[in-house]
Amino acid sequence: MARRWRDGWGTLVVEGGERGVVRVPLEIAASYRARTRGLLGRDSVHGALLLSPAGSVHTFRMRMPIDVAYLDRRLRVIAVRTMRPGRLGAPRLRARHVLEAEAGAMAGWGLRVGVRVAVEPHGARH
Numbered sequence: 001m002a003r004r005w006r007d008g009w010g011t012l013v014v015e016g017g018e019r020g021v022v023r024v025p026l027e028i029a030a031s032y033r034a035r036t037r038g039l040l041g042r043d044s045v046h047g048a049l050l051l052s053p054a055g056s057v058h059t060f061r062m063r064m065p066i067d068v069a070y071l072d073r074r075l076r077v078i079a080v081r082t083m084r085p086g087r088l089g090a091p092r093l094r095a096r097h098v099l100e101a102e103a104g105a106m107a108g109w110g111l112r113v114g115v116r117v118a119v120e121p122h123g124a125r126h
Contacts, residue, residue, distance in 0.1 A: 005030045005052055005121055012048050013118040014109045022109045024048050028121060045102055054098040056091035059083045065103035069111055070095035076116045080106055
């Protein structure tokens with residue numbers, strides 16, 4: 001089930017959490033350039049950032065701690081970690097996509113291991 005998105009925006013739909021269905025604003029980084037830039041140099045993120053394809057991340061040159069969720073090819077969460085700036089995350093062999101958000105946000109959305117998410121793309125970034 002290959003998933004290919006374009007750089008742009010969308011909505012992350014989190015189902016199965018304690019809060020029912022949660023819809024989160026999503027920035028999609030699918031190109032090499034957008035994935036490399038990620039959250040570097042930002043002071044905050046509104047919603048979440050999806051890096052695809054990706055199996056690991058780092059927080060070098062980041063200004064804030066972040067939550068990181070590793071997703072398998074079926075968009076099921078296989079691990080969730082909080083990372084402080086200046087860290088290198090361990091690669092996850094089954095991970096195909098990575099979600100990033102401000103530290104603490106994912107717990108509020110009910111995003112945890114085993115939860116499946118959906119991505120609804122809205123438009124391409126120019």
